[in-house]
Amino acid sequence: MMGLRDVFCQERAIDMLQKAYACGRVPHAYIFAGADGVGRFTTALQWARLLLCHKPVVAGGFADSCGVCESCRIFEGGAHPDFAHVYKELREYTKDGKGKAAPVEMPIDVIREFLVDKITARPALSPRRVFVVSEGEKLNNASQNCLLKSLEEPPDFCHIILLCTRLERLLPTTKSRCQIVRFGPVAVERITQKLQEMALAGPAVEFFGRFAAGSIGRACRWGRLELDGAGIYEAKNAIVQSLAQLRYGGCLDAAERWIAMGKQIAAVWEKADEGISKSDINRRCQGLLLEMAVTAINDAMKLALGAADDIVHADQRGAIQQLAGWMGAEACGEGVAMGYEAMRWVESSVNEKLIFEHLLLKLAEPTIMASRAAG
Template sequence: KVSTRPTMSERKAFILSEAEKLNAASQNSLLKVLEEPPEYCCIILLCTRLEKLLPTTKSRCQIIRFTSIAEDRIIEELKEMGVKQKHAQYWANLAQGSLGLACQWAKLELADTNLYETKKELISSLSTCEFADALNLAQWLSDESKKIAAAWTNLDEATSKTDINRKAQKTLVQIIISALHDAMKLNLAGTKRVINFDQKEQIKNLAKRFDPEQSAEKIADSYKTLRWIESSVNEKLIFEQLLLNLATFDTIEVS
């Protein structure tokens, strides 16, 4: 396709999302066209983990770093899509400056997935989760993840089912991380500005359960879970391990 001249305009562009997922063989196959692209062609590799690209790939590209988009702008964009003000503010907070991510969650919300209500139920459950509740909550998370993935598939038919399942799982883990981060901030600075501004009582409960150091450990556990998701570890086991750790004051190590 790169060798075919454009017919509708003077130039054409190819955008490759999630370039960090390309294996070495795939990246090597791109080297020649990256080094000597046709004059009418622009090739853009979107990447969130630059270290995953081979040095030979990076040396043939001009690296442009995108900064975070202002929260107010994201909120306005989501409201124009039809998202309620309160919901738009939350998704903008959670997206941490990523308009694309916020829009994906907003589309799910508008597709009647009840994603915002799922988020509220998840954080409420987390704030009172005991060890005996962990496995049931893990099963609920697994079920909700499947519902989100099913809706996501209808919205993004071009993306593989495996990648969509991962995105759905990671969304729920990111919500958990946001609550733990809020609890840590509340303990350290007593700040009123939190991501989960709509569930301050639940965040206060989490702050009472975990001191800043414990919250930091739980956040680290959650990021480990994100890496397991990328490695295709069994979904149910991932959530069970995460919730069992969150329901205790010590970390359970898996050998």
């Protein structure tokens, strides 16, 4: 059975929690801040299990759940009465949420019905109650205001943990009521090691290691999807290749191919992960492809500026060189910005065809000039 000590590569964050636990002053509201997939949710789960445990074990100054008491066993089974995971898809189970489309933001109804309204109920089994709120960056102002009183004056037995990838999205009033624990990126070598343990092989391992930018959770997810035949690495090769050879007249075809690749990955992902809504998976796949394009253009910018080291797409250096050649450093810089803008559009649910076509046409604009000059 897993415990806090098994959390991978987050020694500093765990240390902070341990210190609070050791002196008996555990804050009632935490924000676990860091990128997607660096271990915030795993840590929150194990931390909750320790707070709920009937007989915590302290060894060498490190406190952990016992793994055998009634609380630990029920927690492991996934139905602990004093633990609540609050996430936006719960809207379907709110009073007015039945049949509504999967939400993009965290609906206020979810915060009210699954947290605020329940916070005063006494623990049923354990000394405490723990609420873990996923995707805190998707709490809009109304949801945050609704949560405020609970963060400010929670009952003694209550603990709230907000997971958040983007602290700037939280109101100052929310942040000031919480203790912030930062989760840093995981080293590339630890990530590739983990992927190899999953039996992933070939150039995809090294690429995922670099592309994950410290997010071991994302890398492992890609690894699992790849083993299921999602073709993520193949898609990234095709994307880099199509950017290297981009021509204005070929943009619509390229956009169509990118969309088809996104759908192929989404189809495998849907089967592997039933907890995420279909539209969220589509958005994530589109975002993933755009991220591949953005990192490729960013690599090209580095090469154009003569900074040849540590590029993400080192496995396709030739194609990146080609891209750098026709775009040039300045257009690459603009291209990166356009790519990020496209990623924001994905988050706001803009039509994918529109996003990809618009981006590729904008990127290819310099090729019109070039072909005129040549002709």
